[in-house]
Amino acid sequence: MSVADVARVRVRQRELEIPESFEWVAETTPALRAAVEESGLAVHEHPLMVLDPGSSAPAVDEMSEDLSARTLDPDNPALPSALAVPHLAFAEPGTRIGSAGAAELAETVRDRSGDGSVNRVVARIRAGLTVVAAAVEDGTALCAGRHQPVGTVSEIVGVGTLPTPRRRGLGLAVTAALVADARSRGVETVFLSAGDEDVARLYARLGLRRIATALIGGPAE
Incomplete structure (x- = not known):
């Protein structure tokens, strides 16, 4: 794909009012990065990981201290907070304890309510296209994520922990719950893109191993 090709795709994305974003695997399409960057987009690297089919992942309850x-079923009252918490998590990326907490989460839920x-x-969820898992305390999700099953393959996406209660193993517990659900549905291939190398090392505890590098191109922040 040339720079001109990237530009045409971006024009179409704007026409459709969808994000100007490209995602691909570095090892299979190595030349695309230069074209995307030359078009003015920033490219970020993420470890691409897959769950070993024969791995024995720890039980969900073993991953978090408390x-x-x-x-979550579609009628669970914690669902709105479970969908809002990753937005605050990704605004403060990484595994360090951050500043956003319960008050910011409640505000985000209100802002997204309409x-x-x-x-x-x-x-x-009702169509079987998405599964949401969360670690819930006092009716509010402190960490949440999803997996998106398509036949025998599913991608785990959007796992994020509210910044103030980090370092409690919640992200691993949520990921373990998603893996367990995927396996219960007959999914054979479970994969994800880790935020960075530190996060990838945590996912390795669940039996996920790095197989490649996922590249995501988008507007520079």
Whole structure:
């Protein structure tokens, strides 16, 4: 793909009012990075990891010191906070304890209450296209994520912990719950893109191993 090709795709993305974003695997399409960067987009690297089919992942309850994780049905009152918490988590990336907490989460839930995002996810849950798992305390999700099953393959996406209660093993507990659910559905290939090398080392505890590098191109922040 040339720079001109990238530019045409970006024009179409703007016409469709969707994010100007490209995702690909570095090892399979090495020349694309230069074209994407020359078009003016920033490219970020993420470890691409897959779950070994024969791995024996730790039980969900073994991954967190004091709070278990579970999948949420579409009527669960914690679902709005489970969908909001990753937005605050990714605003303060990494594994360090951050500043956003319960008050910021409640505000984010209120801000998103009328945008239809919860209803869209509810529809996907009912259709079997998305599974949401969360670590919930006092009715509020402190960490959440999803997996997106398509036949015998599923991608784990959007696992994020509210910055103030980090370092409690919640991210691993949520990921373990998603892995367990995927396996219960007959999924054979579970994969994800880790935020960075530190996060990848944590996922390795669940039996995930790095197989390549995922590249994501988007507007520079």
